[in-house]
Amino acid sequence: MKHIMLLLLAVLTLACTASEPQKAEAKKPTNIVFLIGDGMGLSAVSTGFYFGDQPSVFNRFNEIGLQQTSSATHKVTDSAASGTALATGTKTYNGAIGIDTSKVAHQSIAELVASLGWSTGVVATSTISHATPASFYAHVELRAMEEEIAVQLLNSEIDFFAGGGRAKFNKRADSTNLLPLAAEKGFIIDTSALAAPGTLSADQKYGFLLQAGAMPSMIHGRGNFLPDATTLAISYLSQNQEGFFLMVEGSQIDWAGHSNNSEYLVSEMLDFEKVIAAALDFAEKDGNTLVVVTADHETGGFTLGPLTGETNEAGYSDYSDISPVFATGQHSATLIPVFAYGPGAEKFKGIYQNTAIHNKMAELAKGE
């Protein structure tokens, strides 16, 4: 009996010492880049494999999971409820920004890491006060309250923002001009163009409001705005040695899905792939940056169907090429892929609720 106890003790001691080096090796990210393709389902992710001129950037990920996007009130979510779930870890009603079904505000991942001394940024091709970016810094009852959301952005912990939506600041229904308030809050606002990477001071905050409304689509000449804004944000935010959190949204993948326009969708996806590449390139060099790519929900019931037309004797249509099709002009409830790279990426394997993505990022940021 005594021998067995001693043996057991020896085994336990060994087990403990063996697990200790692993614990020390488990790295926590000091930076998190969170990339959201609004409305980007698996078929949207697949477009680069068929319509891109180079290998899809998604080939660079090894840690992949699936998330369920339903809101607290609806099986099919909107971007406000799913943005709130991703940003705060709380399921809420469709239309809510940063609050739960009882209208209680919940801390977002951006607010959490700001309390740890990290710098934070949001970038989008919609208005910067639109539902997805708003979920990271605002707390309002309805996504349509964009003028109030703009006020909350200037009062938030966000250090850098870039996108459209200038009119929400200076052409408002309430006739107030928020641009002087922005200056008071320490923001340098540029309404004409992005700055060059390396030219922004760590002692200032920056806002780039480059359109009155949304940014143009890729089809209508947006050019390299989103990858450039991502590179600029990373170069500015990474001056903070404590760490940084950056959310970049490919906002218009969703709008392409709503309009059932596959050319629009593919062009927005190929642009979003450049954003992902920029984030991964930085993360590879840096070694302490976690990159997470996902969507808030799928839009359009988009799929890569075969060419339509006559079927052969066996009943098949022409499988030699793809003719993308849409099942709906609305959102869908299909599970959404999650891609992760960098320290903590393995945590994103498995199938889970959208709220778990916030929880995993928060645990990693806190070193738990």
Ligand code: MG
């Ligand atoms: Mg959005």
Ligand code: ZN
């Ligand atoms: Zn939508």
